[in-house]
Amino acid sequence: MTAPFQNAKLHDCRDAFTAALEELAAADGNIVAVCNDSVGSSKLTGFRDKFPERLINVGIAEQNMVGVGAGLANGGKIPFVCAASPFLTGRALEQIKADVAYSQTNVKLVGISSGMAYGELGPTHHSIEDFAWVRALPHVPVIAPADRIETDAVIRWAATYQGGCFLRLSRVGVPDLLPEGHVFELGRANVLCEGSDVTIIANGVLSHRAVTAAAVLEGQGISARVLNMATVRPIDQDAILSAARDTGAILTCEEHTTFGGLGSAVAEVIVDHHPVPMTRLGVPGVFAHTASAEQLLDDFGMSPQAIADSAVALMGRKG
Amino acid sequence: MDTHDLRLLANRIRRRDLQAVYEAGAGHIGGEMSVTDLLTALYFHTMKVDPAAPLDPNRDRLILSKGHTALALYVVLSEKGFLPKEEIATFLQHNSRLNGHPNRVKVPGVETNTGPLGHGLPVGVGMAKAAKLDGADWRTFVITGDGEMQEGSNWEAIMAAAHFGLDNLTLIIDHNRLQQGARLEDTNNLAPLPPKLAAFGWTVLEIDGHDMDQITAALSADNIASGKPTCIVAHTNKGHGISFMSDNVAWHHKVPNEAQYKQAMQELENAQ
DSSP states (O other): OOOTTTTOOOBOHHHHHHHHHHHHHHHOTTEEEEESSOTTTTTOHHHHHHOGGGEEEOOSOHHHHHHHHHHHHHTTOEEEEEEEHHHHHHHTHHHIIIIIIITTOOOEEEEESOBTTTGGGOGGGOBOSHHHHHHTSTTOOEEOOOSHHHHHHHHHHHHHSSSOEEEEOOOSOBOOOSOTTOOOOTTOOEEEEOOSSEEEEEOGGGHHHHHHHHHHHHHTTOOEEEEEOOEEESOOHHHHHHHHHHHSOEEEEEEEESSSSHHHHHHHHHHHHOOOOEEEEEEOSSOOOSOOHHHHHHHTTOSHHHHHHHHHHHHTTOO | OOHHHHHHHHHHHHHHHHHHHHHHTOOOHHHHHHHHHHHHHIIIIIOOOOTTSTTOTTOOEEEESSGGGHHHHHHHHHHHTSSOGGGGGGTTOTTOSOOSSOOTTTSTTOOSOOOSTTOHHHHHHHHHHHHHHHTOOOOEEEEEETGGGGSHHHHHHHHHHHHTTOTTEEEEEEEOSBOSSSBHHHHSOOOOHHHHHHHTTOEEEEEETTOHHHHHHHHSGGGOOTTOOEEEEEEOOTTTTOTTTTTOGGGSSOOOOHHHHHHHHHHHHHTO
């Protein structure tokens, strides 16, 4: 296997999000969208045109936006509250805690352009803390789909799930990874590549890079398992422990700070139940320098080649 | 319930609140005494709520955004039948569902979990918007403290409520002029509140928040101006009904000693 996505078409997962949302909203009049002036960046223009009364734009006011979402849920609506992820999670974190998590309301938080999708706009617009912030809260599953197919599946799941959740979407183009018709299961990772020497766990825009890294490793005679772990909370303990037992080493990759995100969640399971060597790739606790979204991932050691190199180094630590 | 009976009931609620604060050794008695008449009028005169169907989709909604005065709400809910009256004795006890701030998951009749200030009004805007989307006629009421209006999230919600034309939303500001540490005017003085709300496009009423005739009249749907949310600025006294607590900043969350408790209870009994 070499260069698996060389000629693959890249998709903006926001398109899959809004296509699914519009389809669901056509069938269920209780589905509403709430946003903070982000009609365009959340790709909600189609929704607005089809369901103008159900697009609730509160203006640039994220605290109110999340509170309004909770109130709409109290009134029987199924609100998808959409905003750029740094502002949704950062500005309105206490509303997410009190009005959504603690109040256990049926609010679907959709963080758009998460991670470092805004690239050169800089760290104010990066959302590389959102896994950690939201993962600390009970009652709010944290999910980062990897491609348009998984995004579509996650939106359909969210619409029927009774409770709040945080869906972390990107705007960076990604190739298809999961099979058409994929059904999302909360807290269940997907095996993208089988392997026995090392396991790479990723989600979001990192999953396809992890698959490419596995191809690089295959060229070196190394069999790497790749898990697409969209759900960061509740984490798939079974898949992690199987990987630990079967491959003896785990490498995590995430478009997030290494403080408290996917790698931390995986490490918590490993430390508690089956310690094996681990390496956690991500943004190493710094505010990013100026670069494009893809360049930043490369610069922070998450090009497919660098991921493969980290996997080789990690394997050297196996007992 | 007529206003005479509402006054008697509010007096009984104050006494139960006082007793619970004294027995628990904690509470926010000052703000509870200032908000009691408003809560009593809402639950026993104005709002359509049914303890037998606390989640009826067509119920009116009340959010006590000043969630630290949860005990007053608990006592009102127990009088209304949402909770057993004897459960008030568990306030703040180990594993009681009646902690210092109301929890909708545990306590029937509570609509959203409050405690951090500035949360209730945005949620109320969402509720009122939901009713509008459904063409339903239930109303949403939010009670905030006056100090709480220093939270910027309230003003985000005030803008949105006016923009959305939420005439089914009523904000009641418990304007007792005191916040936790000092007088409002010595902290960050928002008074006068009415012109500020009016400037944002709200209908504003000013009342004596301890006068049942004025409270019930202000809460009437007759005051609603089509397309505009309503704000009732209720002039109240922190610690109202208890002479040494009234309008005294020391009694935000102070607990009376035995002599103070007896005096306070006697004053409330004499006021029946």
